[in-house]
Amino acid sequence: xxxxxxxxxxxxxxxxxxxxxxxxxxxxxxxxxxxxxxxxxxxxxxxxxxxxxxxxxxxxxxxxxxxxxxxxxxxxxxxxxxxxxxxxxxxxxxxxxxxxxxxxxxxxxxxxxxxxxxxxxxxxxxxxxxxxxxxxxxxxxxxxxxxxxxxxxxxxxxxxxxxxxxxxxxxxxxxxxxxxxxxxxxxxxxxxxxxxxxxxxxxxxxxxxxxxxxxxxxxxxxxxxxxxxxxxxxxxxxxxxxxxxxxxxxxxxxxxxxxxxxxxxxxxxxxxxxxxxxxxxxxxxxxxxxxxxxxxxxxxxxxxxxxxxxxxxxxxxxxxxxxxxxxxxxxxxxxxxxxxxxxxxxxxxxxxxxxxxxxxxxxxxxxxxxxxxxxxxxxxxxxxxxxxxxxxxxxxxxxxxxxxxxxxxxxxxxxxxxxxxxxxxxxxxxxxxxxxxxxxxxxxxxxxxxxxxxxxxxxxxxxxxxxxxxxxxxxxxxxxxxxxxxxxxxxxxxxxxxxxxxxxxxxxxxxxxxxxxxxxxxxxxxxxxxxxxxxxxxxxxxxxxxxxxxxxxxxxxxxxxxxxxxxxxxxxxxxxxxxxxxxxxxxxxxxxxxxxxxxxxxxxxxxxxxxxxxxxxxxxxxxxxxxxxxxxxxxxxxxxxxxxxx
Numbered sequence: 265x266x267x268x269x270x271x272x273x274x275x276x277x278x279x280x281x282x283x284x285x286x287x288x289x290x291x292x293x294x295x296x297x298x299x300x301x302x303x304x305x306x307x308x309x310x311x312x313x314x315x316x317x318x319x320x321x322x323x324x325x326x327x328x329x330x331x332x333x334x335x336x337x338x339x340x341x342x343x344x345x346x347x348x349x350x351x352x353x354x355x356x357x358x359x360x361x362x363x364x365x366x367x368x369x370x371x372x373x374x375x376x377x378x379x380x381x382x383x384x385x386x387x388x389x390x391x392x393x394x395x396x397x398x399x400x401x402x403x404x405x406x407x408x409x410x411x412x413x414x415x416x417x418x419x420x421x422x423x424x425x426x427x428x429x430x431x432x433x434x435x436x437x438x439x440x441x442x443x444x445x446x447x448x449x450x451x452x453x454x455x456x457x458x459x460x461x462x463x464x465x466x467x468x469x470x471x472x473x474x475x476x477x478x479x480x481x482x483x484x485x486x487x488x489x490x491x492x493x494x495x496x497x498x499x500x501x502x503x504x505x506x507x508x509x510x511x512x513x514x515x516x517x518x519x520x521x522x523x524x525x526x527x528x529x530x531x532x533x534x535x536x537x538x539x540x541x542x543x544x545x546x547x548x549x550x551x552x553x554x555x556x557x558x559x560x561x562x563x564x565x566x567x568x569x570x571x572x573x574x575x576x577x578x579x580x581x582x583x584x585x586x587x588x589x590x591x592x593x594x595x596x597x598x599x600x601x602x603x604x605x606x607x608x609x610x611x612x613x614x615x616x617x618x619x620x621x622x623x624x625x626x627x628x629x630x631x632x633x634x635x636x637x638x639x640x641x642x643x644x645x646x647x648x649x650x651x652x653x654x655x656x657x658x659x660x661x662x663x664x665x666x667x668x669x670x671x672x673x674x675x676x677x678x679x680x681x682x683x684x685x686x687x688x689x690x691x692x693x694x695x696x697x698x699x700x701x702x703x704x705x706x707x708x709x710x711x712x713x714x715x716x717x718x719x720x721x722x723x724x725x726x727x728x729x730x731x732x733x734x735x736x737x738x739x740x741x742x743x744x745x746x747x748x749x750x751x752x753x754x755x756x757x758x759x760x761x762x763x764x765x766x767x768x769x770x771x772x773x774x775x776x777x778x779x780x781x782x783x784x785x786x787x788x789x790x791x792x793x794x795x796x797x798x799x800x801x802x803x804x805x806x807x808x809x810x811x812x813x814x815x816x817x818x819x820x821x822x823x824x825x826x827x828x829x830x831x832x833x834x835x836x837x838x839x840x841x842x843x844x845x846x847x848x849x850x851x852x853x854x855x856x857x858x859x860x861x862x863x864x865x866x867x868x869x870x871x872x873x874x875x876x877x878x879x880x881x882x883x884x885x886x887x888x889x890x891x892x893x894x895x896x897x898x899x900x901x902x903x904x905x906x907x908x909x910x
Contacts, residue, residue: 267321270297270334272305273349274316275364279877282362284319288331297321297334300342300349302374304335317344317367341379343371345497345514351548352512358547358865359903360819360873361537369535370512372490382491387498388475394446395439395471399432404579407443407520407555414567414576415559418585419770419794421737425470429716429735431770433559434463437522440557442471445501449519452504454511454541456530458483459715463733464505472503480506480513508533511544520555521545527564527756527763528729529906538902542566561766561796565759565807566814568800578797586794587741587769587778607742607779608699611723614740614776615703619722621738623768624692625745627709627727633660635674636681642672648850651682655690692744693725708732728764737773746783755812756906758787759803765791813904816841817862819872822855823879823899831875831899832856839864839871853898872901 271284287305289297297303301318313335325331344367352366397406399418406413417433424430437453444451455461461481468477478492496504496513504513508531511521523531523545531541542558549556558567558576570576592606603611614620633642633651642651642660649664651672659670660682673680684691693707700723708714708726717724719735726732728749749761761783769778769791780791790799808815821831828846835858845856860868879899 267294267297267323269322269325269331270303270318271320271322272303272316272334273319273344273364273367274305274307274314275368276314277362277365279362279873279880282356282364285316286322286325286327286331288333289321290333293334293337296340297337298340298342299346300344301340302338302343304338306332306335308332317349317371319344319349339374339379341383341494342497343374343493343514345516347516347518347548347552348512348514350551351544354547354551355539355544356537357873358543358869359537359539360869360876360901361539365536366512366539369509369533372493373486375487375490378487378491379494382494387500388473388495389500390473390476392442392445392472392476392501394443397436397439397443399436399581399583399585400579401582406440406557406579409555410549410553412549412556412570412576413558414563414571414578415557416563416578416580416797417559417561417770418581419561419587419766420585420774421733421771422467424466426466428466429733429737430463430466431733433524433561433770434460434467437464437524437559438467438471440520440522441468441503444519445472445476445503447519448501449517450496450502450504450515451520451522452510452513452515452518453506453522453524454531454545455505455507455524456528457507457729459733460524461505461507462715468503468505476502478502478504478513480504480510482507482509508541511541511548518548518552518554520557521549522557522559525560525763525767526558526567527560527562527759529760532906536900536902538905540904543904560763561770562759562763563797563800564763565756565800565803568797568804569814571797572801572804584794587772588775589769589792589794590777590779591784591788591792592779592781593784603742603744604781607744607781610740610777610779611700611742614738615700615721615723617721618719618736618739618773619717619724619734621731621734621741621768621771622692622696622723622725623728623731623741623743623745623764624725625728625748627690627711633682633684635677635679636683637679638674638677640674640676642669642682643675644669645672653682653684656694693723696723696725706732728768731768731771733771734773737776738771739773739776741768741772741776741778743768743778743780744782746781748782750783750787754907759800762787762791762796762799766794766796811841811859813906816859817865817868817904819858819860819868820855820902820905821858821872821899822849822902823853825854827879827899828854828856831872831879831901832858834875835868835871839867869903875899876901 270287270289274281352363356363356366420432422432422435441451478495526542571578592604611620644662646667647665649662651660652663653660661668693705697705704722706724708730714732717732717734743765821828840858840860843858846854
C-alpha cells in the first residue's frame with residue numbers, strides 16, 4: 265500500500281520549527297511522492313504555507329488529531345538524500361542549530377529547466393584508469409573502508425599532462441580519485457577557495473572525463489551549480505569537487521572524502537550553526553563508513569589531537585622533501601631595513617632566472633596608521649575601528665565601516681598628522697618598483713587577485729593566501745612581515761602563520777631559496793626543518809595545560825546581557841569546566857565562553873538549544889514596536905570558535 269503520512273522538515277529559520285511534522289498525503293500525490301522530494305505544506309498559524317522536504321514516509325502517525333494535507337508537491341526529484349539528512353541532523357544537534365540551516369547550505373535552489381533536462385538525459389559514463397599514489401609508501405592504503413588519515417602533502421609543484429603547473433598535493437588528490445573511480449564509487453574533494461579548486465580541476469582534466477566531474481562552487485551561476493548537484497544523484501563513479509558545502513553533496517555510494525588544508529579559516533562556515541568542514545566530514549565518515557583523508561602542508565592542531573587519540577593515523581611521504589628555508593632576523597643580523605640584505609641579494613640573483621614571490625602581511629597601501637606626535641593608533645570617529653590608507657594621496661578611511669576621516673584629529677594630543685605604521689601590498693609594490701627599475705612588479709591581493717604568472721623575471725607581491733602559481737615555480741620566495749603576522753591577537757596565530765608560510769614555500773621551484781624574515785625560536789625552527797606535526801604537538805600540549813581548544817571544547821554565548829546570563833544559567837554546573845566572561849563586544853552586547861569536555865558536548869548542546877528556542881519564543885511574544893517591527897532574537901551560540909581572542 266502507498267504511504268499515507270509524510271514526515272516533513274520545514275525550511276524555516278524559526279528554532280521552534282526544527283523537528284519533523286506529520287502531514288497526510290492526498291491521493292493525487294500518492295504515486296509520485298518519495299523521500300527527499302520538495303513539498304509545500306500549510307502552517308496552522310494564519311493559513312500560511314511553507315516549503316519543506318519529505319524526510320520519512322509512514323503508514324500511520326502518533327498525532328492524536330486530524331492531520332493537515334500536503335498543499336503541493338513541488339518536485340518528485342528526491343533532492344534531499346537520506347545520507348545528507350542524517351549528517352545535517354547530526355551536525356546541527358552537535359552545534360545546537362537547526363537542521364534546515366544545514367540543508368539550506370547543502371541543497372541549491374531549484375531551477376525547473378535544469379531539472380527537466382537532467383530527468384530526460386541519460387547518465388554519463390566513462391572509464392578511468394587508476395593511477396598509483398606517487399611519493400608515498402606502498403603500504404599506505406588510504407582508501408580502505410573506514411580508514412581515517414592525516415596526510416602530509418609533498419611541498420613541491422607538479423606539471424600536468426596538459427602542461428599546467430599545479431601543486432603536488434592536487435596531483436596526489438587526483439591520483440586517489442582515479443582509484444576511487446576505477447572501483448565505480450564516488451569521492452568528495454573539499455578545498456578552501458577557488459585557487460585550490462582550479463588546481464584540482466587542472467589535475468583532473470587530462471585523467472578523468474569531464475562527464476564524471478561535478479563542481480560545486482559558490483562562485484558558479486546558480487543553474488550550473490544545481491545541474492552539478494543533480495549529477496551527484498546519479499549512480500556510478502563521480503568526483504565531486506568544491507568548497508565548504510561540497511562535503512554535504514549527495515553520494516549514496518561514497519568511497520572517500522578528501523579535505524585539503526583543514527586549518528584554513530575558509531573552512532569555518534560563517535552562517536549559523538557555524539559548522540566547520542572538518543567536523544562535517546568527520547560526521548559523514550562515521551555515517552557512511554567511507555575513507556577520510558585530511559591532507560595539508562602544515563598539520564593543524566585539531567588534526568594533531570585526532571592523531572594523538574588514535575582517531576586519525578599519520579601518513580608522510582616516502583622520502584622527506586622540504587624547501588630550502590633560510591631564516592633571517594634583522595634585529596640579530598644588524599639590518600634595520602624591512603627587507604634585510606640577505607633577502608635583497610636572494611631576490612636580485614633569482615630574478616635572472618624567473619619570478620620571485622614576496623609575501624606581505626596585509627593588502628592596501630598603509631593598512632595601519634598612527635598619530636605622528638604621540639604614536640597613538642588612529643581610530644574612526646564613527647565606529648572606533650582602526651584607520652588605514654588604501655591608496656597614496658587619498659585620505660585615511662576606517663578599515664571596518666569605510667568612513668572617510670578627512671579631518672582627523674588625535675584624541676590624545678590633538679595633532680592632525682599621521683605616520684605610516686605598516687606597509688601593505690600596494691606600498692611594497694611601489695617600493696620594490698623603485699628598488700628594481702625595469703623589473704615587472706605584480707600585485708595579488710583580495711582587491712586584485714592573480715591566479716597565475718608566467719615563467720618570466722618579475723616580482724610578485726602577494727598577501728598570504730593570494731599567492732599566484734608561477735609556471736615552473738618561483739626562483740625565490742621572500743616571506744616578509746613575519747613579526748607583524750605573529751602580533752595579531754588570536755589563539756591560532758602561530759599555527760596559522762606556519763600554514764601560510766608552508767603553503768607559500770610549496771610554490772617555490774625545486775631547490776629555490778625560501779627566506780623567512782623576522783621570525784626565530786621554535787616556530788622558525790619548525791618551518792625551517794619542515795616539522796609542523798611536532799610544532800602542532802607542542803601547541804596542543806600547551807593548550808592542554810591552559811585549558812584551551814582543541815584540548816577542550818568551547819561554546820561562545822553572545823547577545824544582550826540578560827539573554828547570555830539566562831542561557832549560561834540553564835547549563836548544569838557539572839557539565840562544564842568554567843565560564844569566561846561576560847565581556848563587552850563592540851556592538852554593545854556581551855559574550856561568555858563556556859569550556860567543557862568533549863564527553864559533555866551533547867548535554868551542553870541540548871541545554872543551549874533549549875535556551876535559543878526559549879529566547880526566540882519570548883521575543884516573538886513580546887509587544888511589537890511601532891509599525892509591526894519586532895527585534896530579532898538576541899542570542900547567538902557558536903561552538904568551537906577559534907577566534908576566542910580578537
